[in-house]
Amino acid sequence: MVRSGIIPGMANLTRADVEHVAFLARLGLTEDELARLEGQLNHILDQYAILATLDTEHIPPTAQTIEVANILREDAVRPSLTVDEALSNAPERSESGHFVVPAILGGEGGA
Amino acid sequence: MTSAPAAAGTGALARYEAVIGIEIHCQLKTASKMFCACDTQIEGAEPNSHCCPVCLGLPGTLPTINKSAVEWVIATGFAIDGEVATTTRWDRKNYFYPDIPKGYQISQYQLPLVANGKLTFDTSEGPFTVRVRRAHLEEDTGRLIHEDRDGRRVSLARRSLIDFDRSGMPLMEIVTEPDIRTAEQARRYAEELRLLMRTIGASDAEMENGQMRVEANVSIRPIGREAFGTRVEVKNMNSMRAVERAIAFEIERQAELIDGGGAVHMETRGWDDPSQSTYHMRPKEEENDYRYFPEPDLPPLTTTPEWLAAIKARLPELPAVRRTRYQTEFGLSGYDASVLVNDLASTALFEGALAAGEGVPAKLLANWVTGEYMRLVKGEESGGSADPVQLAALVKLVADGAISGTNAKEVFAEHFATGRVVAAIVEARGFRQISDAGALGTAVDEVLAANPAAVADYRAGKGAAVGFLVGQVMKATRGQANAAMVQTALRERLAKTE
Numbered sequence: 001m002v003r004s005g006i007i008p009g010m011a012n013l014t015r016a017d018v019e020h021v022a023f024l025a026r027l028g029l030t031e032d033e034l035a036r037l038e039g040q041l042n043h044i045l046d047q048y049a050i051l052a053t054l055d056t057e058h059i060p061p062t063a064q065t066i067e068v069a070n071i072l073r074e075d076a077v078r079p080s081l082t083v084d085e086a087l088s089n090a091p092e093r094s095e096s097g098h099f100v101v102p103a104i105l106g107g108e109g110g111a
Numbered sequence: 112m113t114s115a116p117a118a119a120g121t122g123a124l125a126r127y128e129a130v131i132g133i134e135i136h137c138q139l140k141t142a143s144k145m146f147c148a149c150d151t152q153i154e155g156a157e158p159n160s161h162c163c164p165v166c167l168g169l170p171g172t173l174p175t176i177n178k179s180a181v182e183w184v185i186a187t188g189f190a191i192d193g194e195v196a197t198t199t200r201w202d203r204k205n206y207f208y209p210d211i212p213k214g215y216q217i218s219q220y221q222l223p224l225v226a227n228g229k230l231t232f233d234t235s236e237g238p239f240t241v242r243v244r245r246a247h248l249e250e251d252t253g254r255l256i257h258e259d260r261d262g263r264r265v266s267l268a269r270r271s272l273i274d275f276d277r278s279g280m281p282l283m284e285i286v287t288e289p290d291i292r293t294a295e296q297a298r299r300y301a302e303e304l305r306l307l308m309r310t311i312g313a314s315d316a317e318m319e320n321g322q323m324r325v326e327a328n329v330s331i332r333p334i335g336r337e338a339f340g341t342r343v344e345v346k347n348m349n350s351m352r353a354v355e356r357a358i359a360f361e362i363e364r365q366a367e368l369i370d371g372g373g374a375v376h377m378e379t380r381g382w383d384d385p386s387q388s389t390y391h392m393r394p395k396e397e398e399n400d401y402r403y404f405p406e407p408d409l410p411p412l413t414t415t416p417e418w419l420a421a422i423k424a425r426l427p428e429l430p431a432v433r434r435t436r437y438q439t440e441f442g443l444s445g446y447d448a449s450v451l452v453n454d455l456a457s458t459a460l461f462e463g464a465l466a467a468g469e470g471v472p473a474k475l476l477a478n479w480v481t482g483e484y485m486r487l488v489k490g491e492e493s494g495g496s497a498d499p500v501q502l503a504a505l506v507k508l509v510a511d512g513a514i515s516g517t518n519a520k521e522v523f524a525e526h527f528a529t530g531r532v533v534a535a536i537v538e539a540r541g542f543r544q545i546s547d548a549g550a551l552g553t554a555v556d557e558v559l560a561a562n563p564a565a566v567a568d569y570r571a572g573k574g575a576a577v578g579f580l581v582g583q584v585m586k587a588t589r590g591q592a593n594a595a596m597v598q599t600a601l602r603e604r605l606a607k608t609e
Contacts, residue, residue, distance in 0.1 A: 024400055026207045063200070063405030071410050075141050075179035078148035086162040086275070089169075097158045098272035101209045103257060 013042050123366030124293070127331040130339055131291035131358060133241075135304055137283045137314040138251065138322040139183045145250045145281035146174030146217065154320065158274035166250075166279030168212030173408050180281040182422050183313040184224045184248050185414065187283060189423045190311050191243050193228025198413045201406035209273055210252040218284075220403045223247035231431060232303035233449060234296055241300050242288040251280035283313070289328070289339070294358035298351050301325050302453075305351075306430050309455050318350055325354050329361045330375070340365070340375060345389055347381040357382035361389055433458070441473035450481045460484060463499025464506065471503045472510050479506055483520055487527045495527040505533045512593055518542040545592045548600070551584075554592060555600045558583045569605055577601055 018038045022029050029037065080086075087093045092100035123129075141151055147165035165172045188195040202220035228243035253275040285304065291297050305323060308314040316323040325348050330340035345361055348354045360382075365375050380389040428436070430452050437448035451457050461480045464471060484497055505523055508514040514522070514537060522536045537543055545551055558580055559566055565583075569576040577598065584597045 024206070024402070061405075063407055064410060066410075068410045069413055071176065072178040072181065072412075073143075073148070073175040075143050075177050076148060077143045077150045080149045080161050080163050081167075083157060083160050086159045086167060094272055096272065097160075098256065098274055099159070099209075101271050101273065103269055103271050 013038060013045060123331065123363045126334060127362070127366050127369075128334050128336075129292055129294075129358075129362045130289045130330050130332065130342075131293075131297050132289040132328040132342075133287045133291065133297055133300055134326045134328070135285045135301065136324040136326075137285070137308055137316055139180050139281040139283055140312060140314055141177055141179045141183070141281050143177060144279040145177050145180055145248070147279055149279065151280055153276040153280070156276060158272075159276060161276040162278065166212075167275055168214075168278075174217060176409060176412065177281060180248055180283075181224065181412065183281075183311075184246055184283050185419065185422050186311050186426060187246055187285070187308070187313055188225030188228060189426055190307055190429055191225075191228030191230050191246070191285075193225045193243060193246065195414060195419055196222055196224050196226070198222065198411055199224045200411045201409040202403045203406050204249075205402045205404075206400075208252075209271060210255050210278075212253065212275065212278065216250060216252065217406055217409070218249035218403075219247035221405075230300060230303055230307070232299050234293075234299050239296055239299070241290045241296070244286045244288050246283055246285045249282050249284060251277050251282045253278040289330075294355045294362065297327060297358050298355035301354055302351055303430070306453060306455070310428075310430055311426060318348075327354070327358050327361075329358055329365070331362055331365045331369070340369075341377055343375060343377070344379045344395055345382060346379060346392065347383075349382075349384070353382055353384055356387060357389060360387065364389065437477070441477065443474060443477050447477055447481055450485070451477060454485070456488070457481065457485060460497055460499055460502060464503040467500040468503030468507055471506050475510055476502070476506045479523070483523050484527075487524060496530070497523070497527050498530070501526055501533045508533070508537065512595075514542050515590065515594065518590065541589060541591060543591065545588055548596070551588075551592055551596055551600055554584050554587050555597065555604060558587060559601075559604060566605065577605075 015034065015038055018034055018041060019029075021041075022034070022037075083097050087097065087099065090099045094100050138151075143149060144151055144166055147163050149161045149163050149166055151161075153161045165174060185195050187193075199219065200222045201217055203215040204218045204220070205215040207214055223245040225246035226244065228246065229240055230243060231238055231240040233239075253273050254277050256272040256274070257270075287300070291300060301323075305316040305318075308316040308323070314322055318325070324346075327345045327348070328342045329345055330342040332338065332340045343361060343365070345357050348357045361380070368375055377395045379392045379395050381392045382389055434445070434448045434452045437443045437451060438445060443451070451461055457480050461477060464476055464480075465473060479502060484502070487495060487497075502523070505514075505519055505526070509516060509519045518537075518540075519542075522533055522540070522542060525531060525536050526533055545554075562580060562583060565576045565579050569580075580601050581594060581597050584592055584601070585594065
C-alpha cells in the first residue's frame with residue numbers, strides 16, 4: 001500500500017472502515033479494489049489533515065459560497081410531468097405505471 | 112409470575128420502569144410539495160402522476176423551499192410552547208434505498224426549526240407533561256411495493272415497484288425527550304398532538320392513510336436505576352390503539368427477555384396487528400451511518416420577528432385553553448369539556464350553535480353535542496350530519512319547554528339523517544308541546560270527567576293515581592302536552608274540588 005500524502009500516515013482508515021463505507025454506498029468491491037481504495041481514501045484524508053492544521057477560528061463554518069438566504073417559494077401548484085414522461089428514464093416499468101427495480105428487502109425507509 | 116401476553120404491562124411494571132420517547136411524522140397540509148410545485152393531492156391518484164424532475168431526483172435539479180410548510184412547523188413550535196430558531200439550515204441524510212431517488216433525504220439535523228417545546232395532556236392518573244426535544248422539516252420518500260413472481264404483493268419479493276407521488280411531500284418530524292413511562296401516556300401524547308395538528312390546521316393527521324406516523328423508542332430499567340436500558344424502535348402502529356398495545360407488548364417482551372437471562376438488542380421492530388405482537392424488522396442503523404452534512408443546494412433560513420409574530424397571531428384557540436374556558440365560561444365539567452374539545456367536529460358544532468342562536472343555554476347545548484350528537488355519529492346512523500343553526504333552534508325549543516325531551520331526540524335524529532330543518536320536522540310530526548294553560552286545562556278537565564274511578568282513588572289517598580291521569584292527558588294530546596304543567600294542573604284541580 002502506497003501513500004503519497006505530504007505528511008503520510010496521518011489518517012488511519014482501516015480496511016474494516018472501507019468495507020463499511022462500501023456497504024453504506026451499496027458498492028460490491030473486490031479485494032483489489034478495497035486495497036486500492038484504502039490507500040486512496042487515506043490519501044484524501046491526509047490532505048484534509050493538512051487543511052485542518054490551518055487556523056480557522058475566526059472563519060464561520062460555510063456550507064455555501066453564495067451569500068443568499070431566505071429564498072422561499074409561495075405554496076402554489078404547477079403541473080407535474082405526465083406518467084409517461086416521469087417513467088421515460090425508468091430501467092423498467094410495470095403495467096400499473098410503477099418504476100420497477102430488483103427486489104430490495106429490509107432496507108431503510110427513510111422518513 | 113405469569114407471562115401471558117394478555118397480562119402485558121402488569122407484570123413488568125412491578126419491577127421495571129419503561130422509558131419511552133416518541134417520534135411522530137406528520138404530513139403537512141400544503142397545496143404543493145416540500146421542494147417542488149407538484150400537487151400534494153396524491154391520495155387515490157395514478158402512480159407517478161404527481162412527479163417532476165425535482166421529486167424524481169433527476170440530475171441538475173434544485174430544490175426550492177415551500178413557505179407554507181415552514182410556517183406550519185413554526186406554528187407548531189408556538190403551539191407547543193417551543194423555541195423557534197432565528198436561523199435554521201438544511202442537511203442531507205444519506206442512504207441508498209429505492210424509495211429515495213437522490214440517494215439522500217433533505218432534512219434538518221443540527222439546527223431544527225423548533226426546539227424545547229412541551230405538551231400537557233390528561234391521563235387516567237392526572238395531567239402529564241412531555242418535553243418535546245425538536246420539530247423539524249423534511250421530505251417524504253416514495254412508496255415501495257414488493258411483488259413476487261406472480262405479481263402478488265408480499266414481503267418476499269422478486270421485484271419492487273416504486274410510486275414517487277409521495278416523494279417530496281412535506282413532513283414534520285416531532286421528537287420527544289424520553290419522558291414517557293407508560294403505554295397509556297404514549298397514546299395520550301399522540302392523541303393530543305393529533306388534536307393539536309388538526310386544531311391549528313397543520314395536518315389532517317389521519318393515521319390510517321399515513322398522514323401521521325408514530326414511532327416509539329422503548330427501553331426498560333429496573334425501578335430505581337438511573338442508567339437507560341438498550342432501546343428498541345417500534346414502528347408500523349397504524350392506530351392509537353395499536354400505539355398503546357405495541358408499547359405495552361414491547362415492555363413485557365423486554366422484561367421477559369431480561370428475566371430469562373437474555374439481553375435486549377438495539378433493533379427496529381414492527382407491530383403486527385393480527386398477532387398483537389412485535390417482530391424484528393432490521394438492526395437499527397447508527398446515526399453516523401447517515402453521514403449528515405449541510406445541504407449545499409439550499410440557503411439557510413432566518414426567521415424575522417415580524418414573520419414569527421404574524422404566524423403566531425394566526426393561531427386559533429388551542430385545545431388546552433379551550434378545555435379550561437369551557438369549564439370557567441359555561442360551567443361544564445372537566446370531563447364534558449374534554450369530550451367536546453377532543454373531537455373537532457363536536458367543537459365546531461358546539462361553537463357554531465352558540466354563535467347561531469342568541470340565548471341558547473351553553474350547558475344544555477353541550478349535553479346535546481356530547482350526548483345525542485356523538486351517539487348518532489358513532490352509531491349505525493353515522494353518515495349524517497348536524498347543522499349548528501338547526502341544533503341551536505332545537506335546544507332553544509327544549510329550553511323553552513316548547514318540545515319534550517323525548518320528542519326533541521326524535522327530531523334531532525331525523526335532522527341528522529335527512530338534513531331537514533328542525534322547525535319543519537316539529538311541525539310535520541306535531542311535536543310542538545302544548546304549554547298553553549288554557550288548552551291544557553281543557554284537556555285536563557276532560558280526562559278528570561272521563562276517569563271518576565282514578566279521581567276517587569286519589570282522594571282516597573292513592574297519590575299514584577296522578578301518574579295514571581297524567582298519562583291519560585298525554586295520550587289525549589298525543590304526547591304534546593307539557594308533562595310538568597299537566598301534573599301541576601291536575602293536582603290543583605284535584606285539591607280544589609275536594
